Amino acid sequence: MKKAENATMRNNVHGFTLIEMLVVLIILSILATIAIPSYRQYAVRNAENDVQAKMLQLEIELERWRAKSLTYQGFQPRIIDSSNNTVTYGYADSPATNKTIYVPDGSDASNYRYKITLVDGDAPANSLVNTAVNATGRTWKMIAEPEDSGITTYASRMMMNSAGLRCKNTSKSTFDETNADCDTGQEEW
Template structure:
């Protein structure tokens, strides 16, 4: 009499493990790429909203002097705070936007502490080393670079792309 055994053989189990590993090897990098693109888009959106606010401020006050953009409500972010370089905020823990103005002598300061108030530059740096660092200026420069050390408040350096 033949008894049928229930269960899986080791070979069947190994085939399932290999199939799951192959699917994970394809899905995980694809998901990471999706998250990077999402974070980059969020940073661009926030920078553009701040730029719009700054242009409205200049239209009312004839300069950017004293400008301190409020919190934007597209995502929950803290209000601007003064850091070691200029005013900025951390957005969802994924990127930091710094808003500065170049002063006489080449130093940078927050617009709210500005003595000139004729231009601004925004730099967005991400916590993900595989994502872009972005630059947006009042003169219309929009560039990005994966090497964050190449991105200053004036240029994106070598290897940059426009956005």
Template sequence: MNKQRGFSLIELMIVVAIIAILAGIAWPSYERYVDRSYRAQAQASMHEMAQRLERYYSQTYNYGTDGSDQTPSAMTPALSPDAIPSSGTQRYALSVTVSGNGNNFTITATPSNAQADDPCGTLTLGQDGTQTAAANDCWD
């Protein structure tokens, strides 16, 4: 009697097809999760910068020089990082724009590289707490 060992080609192809279907469903969900986590990290850094700017304002009574559109670390040594994440492939570039005789600021997080196709687009945070994005529900 001839005993069969191992898998037949049909059984192997069925397993490969099931794995391909599961991967096709799981991969986009995973990518959205990663994008959302980097967006949350950028938002946290933006809020941290706003707090540091407020601390700077309480000491100097201004946020900086009008028309300054620069990276946060160049504006004030206490402000960093100017990229999200601070190491590895950059996902967001952060900048601060000061206006109104040094009484207003806008922090901008611009997506780049792998984050460039994020539907939320550029995120902004103003000194009055206004939060904007290209899509709804980006600041949850």
């Protein structure tokens, strides 16, 4: 009786054929070729939207500062520590140059997606904190540069200034705070 049961069990054992495995692999590879570029595009768009929102927030903070002080000189951006919900004021590179703000909030030089450089619009070598130079603080300029490794390698560089310029450049063109606009290939945002 045991021999008959073993023979019956052997006939009921099913597995995957090579053809079935190949069909599954083909379907998975097709899904991966669609999903990975879509995810990359979504992640880049999300990082760009985050930095645009941060730049607009900084613009509002700058205008509030100017309304109280009648100058942008001495401006310190608001920094929110998401771990304990505390608010402080300053720059990520303070007191070295007082120009750098990392996005997203809570990130630093080791884990940011975008780095915003905020400088005096007339003298880009100066930060807005510089109170030793009387001319500092009449205008401002922000440059947002994506982290050049990881998913944001494909993201746009952006610029914004106190005169109302908002531009971005998706090419690998290099522009910095000394440029008047986003260089060849720019588009508004």
